[in-house]
Amino acid sequence: MPEHNSTTELKTTTDQARLRLSSLENLDDLETWRLEVLGRHGLLTNLMKGIGDLPNEIRKEFGQIANQERANLENAYTNRLLELKNTPNDTSGVDVSLPGRLPVRGALHPITQVRRQILDVFTRLGFTTIEGPEVEADSYNFGKLRIPPDHPARDMWDTFWLDGSHLDEKILLRTHTSPMQIRYMESHPEPPIRIAVPGRCYRYEATDATHEWMLEQVELLVIDQGITLANLKGTLQEWARQMFGADRKIMMRHSYFPFVEPGVEVAIDCFDCDGSDRSCGICRGSGWLELLGAGMVHPEIIAEAGYDPDVYSGFAAGMGVERVAMVLQGVTDIRHYHDNRHPFLSQF
Numbered sequence: 001m002p003e004h005n006s007t008t009e010l011k012t013t014t015d016q017a018r019l020r021l022s023s024l025e026n027l028d029d030l031e032t033w034r035l036e037v038l039g040r041h042g043l044l045t046n047l048m049k050g051i052g053d054l055p056n057e058i059r060k061e062f063g064q065i066a067n068q069e070r071a072n073l074e075n076a077y078t079n080r081l082l083e084l085k086n087t088p089n090d091t092s093g094v095d096v097s098l099p100g101r102l103p104v105r106g107a108l109h110p111i112t113q114v115r116r117q118i119l120d121v122f123t124r125l126g127f128t129t130i131e132g133p134e135v136e137a138d139s140y141n142f143g144k145l146r147i148p149p150d151h152p153a154r155d156m157w158d159t160f161w162l163d164g165s166h167l168d169e170k171i172l173l174r175t176h177t178s179p180m181q182i183r184y185m186e187s188h189p190e191p192p193i194r195i196a197v198p199g200r201c202y203r204y205e206a207t208d209a210t211h212e213w214m215l216e217q218v219e220l221l222v223i224d225q226g227i228t229l230a231n232l233k234g235t236l237q238e239w240a241r242q243m244f245g246a247d248r249k250i251m252m253r254h255s256y257f258p259f260v261e262p263g264v265e266v267a268i269d270c271f272d273c274d275g276s277d278r279s280c281g282i283c284r285g286s287g288w289l290e291l292l293g294a295g296m297v298h299p300e301i302i303a304e305a306g307y308d309p310d311v312y313s314g315f316a317a318g319m320g321v322e323r324v325a326m327v328l329q330g331v332t333d334i335r336h337y338h339d340n341r342h343p344f345l346s347q348f
């Protein structure tokens with residue numbers, strides 16, 4: 001039996017719909033197609049509406065074909081829907097030409113970076129890094145460092161006192177890393193000693209561009225036979241070269257710290273100008289930058305630790321990590337470091 005025109009028309013229509021379906025590239029177009037072809041007022045529904053006008057002998061066959069075609073198209077639709085949903089370059093809601101979002105990248109705090117730089121140099125020079133308690137006993141922070149109660153030097157190191165009423169002596173937040181000199185010597189009966197002690201220290205004082213109530217220090221202690229001021233100078237000279245450049249010179253000037261004799265303040269020559277630029281932001285025209293305090297360990301402290309001061313001598317040095325960082329990083333206000341503001345910190 002030859003196909004009736006209506007049946008041919010039905011097949012042509014569904015073939016075209018199927019062809020269009022396979023060319024659809026996004027979910028919006030697919031939904032439009034679904035409404036036009038399978039929807040309540042879609043193509044197939046319209047074709048079925050004419051079934052009542054068909055001659056009896058082909059009505060049944062037309063109905064069967066139409067139902068079969070609808071089922072086929074619904075299957076094809078479902079498949080295409082799954083395909084488009086699983087295609088990574090589905091462009092229905094995403095502009096694939098946009099640049100990607102960069103992940104947020106973390107970094108070490110600038111003070112941590114500089115502390116590590118400092119310690120790297122001393123590690124290469126043979127120092128061992130150790131740490132000590134931030135809460136200290138009065139005797140370790142002051143007394144054993146030759147700063148008894150009422151000593152005027154205590155005025156330089158006012159600090160935060162803690163409630164130690166249940167203890168034998170007063171406790172405080174350490175004002176420097178020097179207590180670890182004593183603690184380390186007490187626990188090591190025999191020199192040689194060559195240690196670097198990083199850590200936080202606290203001062204009870206008003207803050208300004210160069211003073212903070214919390215700061216990081218790195219302390220050095222060397223004790224051995226025949227250690228002289230020349231060893232101190234050589235060590236710090238080499239450190240300055242590795243931190244600030246091979247041409248750096250250091251200058252030592254006499255200073256006073258109760259636990260060393262003699263005591264020195266150590267400066268490096270300005271690496272930005274040679275002292276000729278009065279407006280130099282780093283040295284203000286002086287040509288030198290004060291960086292740290294140091295000196296030869298007082299013989300009384302060596303004796304107190306149980307070593308023979310006629311056999312052993314040593315040097316100690318303490319530097320503020322923030323101070324070194326400010327010089328290295330060109331930062332003019334120490335308070336920036338612990339403000340925790342991201343725009344500042346993210347520069348490093």
Ligand SMILES: [Zn+2]
Nearest residue numbers: 270273280283
């Ligand atoms: Zn300068």
